Every structure is written in C-alpha cells, then in structure tokens.
Amino acid sequence: MTSRTSLPLTLFLLLALGLPVPGMSQERPPKRFEIRNEPVGKSRAQFLSGLYPGLGQLVTGHRDKGTAMVVAHTGLLVVWLTSHADYNTHEEQLALYEDRYLDLQEGGSFQEAEETWQLMRERKDDLDRSHLLRMTFGLLAAGLYSYNLVDVLWLDGVEPASSALSLEPRRLGDGAGVALVARFD
Amino acid sequence: MTDRLTRILVVAGGAALLAVACSNDVELPTNYHDGRLAAPEQVTSNLTDGTLTIEWQMPTLENVTGLVLSFTDTTGAETTRFVEDGTNTSYVENTISLDSGATWVIRLWAVDDLGFFGPRSAADTLMVP
Numbered sequence: 198m199t200s201r202t203s204l205p206l207t208l209f210l211l212l213a214l215g216l217p218v219p220g221m222s223q224e225r226p227p228k229r230f231e232i233r234n235e236p237v238g239k240s241r242a243q244f245l246s247g248l249y250p251g252l253g254q255l256v257t258g259h260r261d262k263g264t265a266m267v268v269a270h271t272g273l274l275v276v277w278l279t280s281h282a283d284y285n286t287h288e289e290q291l292a293l294y295e296d297r298y299l300d301l302q303e304g305g306s307f308q309e310a311e312e313t314w315q316l317m318r319e320r321k322d323d324l325d326r327s328h329l330l331r332m333t334f335g336l337l338a339a340g341l342y343s344y345n346l347v348d349v350l351w352l353d354g355v356e357p358a359s360s361a362l363s364l365e366p367r368r369l370g371d372g373a374g375v376a377l378v379a380r381f382d
Numbered sequence: 383m384t385d386r387l388t389r390i391l392v393v394a395g396g397a398a399l400l401a402v403a404c405s406n407d408v409e410l411p412t413n414y415h416d417g418r419l420a421a422p423e424q425v426t427s428n429l430t431d432g433t434l435t436i437e438w439q440m441p442t443l444e445n446v447t448g449l450v451l452s453f454t455d456t457t458g459a460e461t462t463r464f465v466e467d468g469t470n471t472s473y474v475e476n477t478i479s480l481d482s483g484a485t486w487v488i489r490l491w492a493v494d495d496l497g498f499f500g501p502r503s504a505a506d507t508l509m510v511p
Contacts, residue, residue: 288408295411302414306499307491310415321410328406 239356243349250345257356266345273338280331287324294320419445419500422490427508434475438490438503443468445494452502453478454487468492484510 246253251266294317301310368374422438429435436451446468453461453475465473478486486508492500 284406291408299411302496302498304497307415307419307501310498314413314415317410321408324408325406332406 246345246349250342253349270338270341273334273341277331277334277338280327284324284327284331287320287327291317291320291324419492419494421501422503425490425503425506427488427506432480434480435472436488437472439471446492447495448493450491450493452489456485480510482510
C-alpha cells in the first residue's frame with residue numbers, strides 16, 4: 198500500500214474510532230458514539246403496514262417478522278401478477294380460437310373445426326391452470342395482508358421490540374470498544 | 383367480540399373482493415361439429431364399360447342436404463363433384479380421365495344447409511386397368 202493511500206485510510210480509522218488525531222485541535226472531547234433512539238409512532242407504523250405488509254413491523258424493530266412479511270408478500274404478489282397476466286393472454290387466445298371455430302360453422306370443414314376445438318380445449322386448460330394459480334397466490338397474498346393488518350391493529354405487531362441481544366459501544370480502558378449485551382426481562 | 387368480528391370481516395372482505403376480481407367465467411362455446419354430420423361408409427367404386435359408378439351408405443341422414451365427392455390423382459390434384467340430393471347413395475362419373483394406368487383416390491363427405499362439411503369417409507382407391 199502506498200503512503201498516498203495509507204494516510205487518508207489511517208485518518209479515517211482514527212476518526213471512526215474517535216481516537217485523537219495528531220495535529221488536530223483538542224478543544225473539546227470528541228464525541229465517540231451517538232446513539233439516537235427515534236421511536237416510530239404506532240399510528241405511523243400502522244399506516245406503513247397498510248401501505249405494504251411488514252413495513253410497520255420493520256420500523257418498530259420486529260425485524261424477523263417484518264422481513265419475512267415483506268419478502269413473502271413480494272413473492273406472492275409476483276406470482277399472482279404473473280399468473281394473472283398469463284390468464285389474460287390465454288383468455289385473448291381462447292377468444293380468437295372461439296371466433297375462428299364459430300366462423301367455421303358456415304363453410305368450414307369437420308377437420309378444421311376439430312383442430313380448432315382441440316386448440317380451444319388446450320387453451321382452456323391453460324386458462325384454468327392460470328386461474329387456479331392466481332387465485333391461490335392472490336388468496337395467500339390477501340391472507341398475508343389481512344394477517345398483517347390484524348397484527349398491527351389488534352396484536353402487538355407495532356409495539357416497540359426489545360432485543361435480547363445487542364452490540365453496544367463501551368469504553369474499555371482508554372480506548373473505545375464494543376460490548377455484546379444480553380438482556381433478560 | 384367486536385374486534386373478532388372486525389377481523390373476520392377484514393379477511394372475508396379481502397377474499398370476496400379477490401374472488402370477484404379474479405372470476406373465471408370463461409366457457410367453451412357449444413360444440414356444433416361432433417355428431418352434426420355422419421361420415422359416409424362403405425364407399426365403393428366400379429368401373430364398367432368406361433363408366434365409373436361410386437356407391438356409399440350414410441349411417442344417418444340427419445342434417446345432410448348434399449354430398450361432396452372428391453377424386454384425387456397421384457399428383458395430389460383434387461377434383462370434386464357435388465351431389466345435391468343428400469339421400470342419394472350412388473353417383474355416376476364420366477368426366478374424369480379413366481385412361482389405362484390412372485389411379486384415383488375417392489372420398490366423400492356430407493354437407494349441411496350452412497355449408498359445413500362433415501367428416502370424410504374412408505378412401506377408396508380406383509386403379510384403371
């Protein structure tokens with residue numbers, strides 16, 4: 198590592214650790230760590246959860262639950278919307294085949310009608326599969342959203358979470374340090 | 383009790399809204415082609431003294447208003463004749479080439495009043511001696 202790059206890196210590390218930097222003024226003791234606790238109000242958390250499941254839980258410290266809800270709901274929405282788009286595509290194709298089938302009634306032949314009928318049946322099967330998929334995932338997404346609402350409105354979903362384990366800064370001798378703190382309620 | 387009812391209403395309302403928004407009321411149209419017209423059966427061709435006679439049987443005359451006879455040669459070229467009376471069971475053909483060595487594949491199918499062509503019969507092959 199060259200001296201040109203190592204000097205800024207050293208200064209950055211010293212500043213990050215709050216240690217005195219040679220040549221800097223020592224007028225007031227450096228503020229090594231600042232812990233700010235800005236609790237989010239319950240109504241705001243409920244509003245966020247209303248916007249998207251899991252957001253209210255996340256901002257109030259329920260990280261596991263909030264993350265699981267955001268990820269699960271996003272996945273469910275993606276599958277739901279994809280299968281919904283598939284359903285619409287199959288529906289349009291089925292309508293085209295249906296028009297063709299009905300046109301064949303006058304001047305068409307049995308062979309053409311039979312081929313078109315088989316294509317329509319295949320498309321209808323695809324349509325039913327897409328419908329089942331979108332209903333399943335739509336219901337799951339709606340269920341998760343409803344549970345999310347119940348969680349933030351009636352359960353303790355947006356009560357501030359107290360973490361059992363945390364990393365907290367501690368003064369260790371003359372230098373700065375970090376302590377792993379466990380709380381037992 | 384009110385809270386519980388509200389929860390049930392929230393979940394049921396969401397499910398009902400989704401069910402209405404995602405209804406699958408698409409149905410196939412009525413099948414009109416299966417069984418509408420029967421295929422002619424027992425198609426035979428007889429060449430006697432330069433006259434070709436084709437005979438057949440119809441299992442049922444339901445919806446039949448006419449018949450189409452198809453003659454296909456070895457090159458794939460097709461010549462058709464229309465029999466206007468659907469109750470006929472024979473047709474005399476005297477315009478196609480019946481030179482020695484000629485081969486014709488003969489098929490028939492029924493036609494209804496809308497002009498829909500029914501299923502084709504089994505092929506009968508005529509080889510001119």
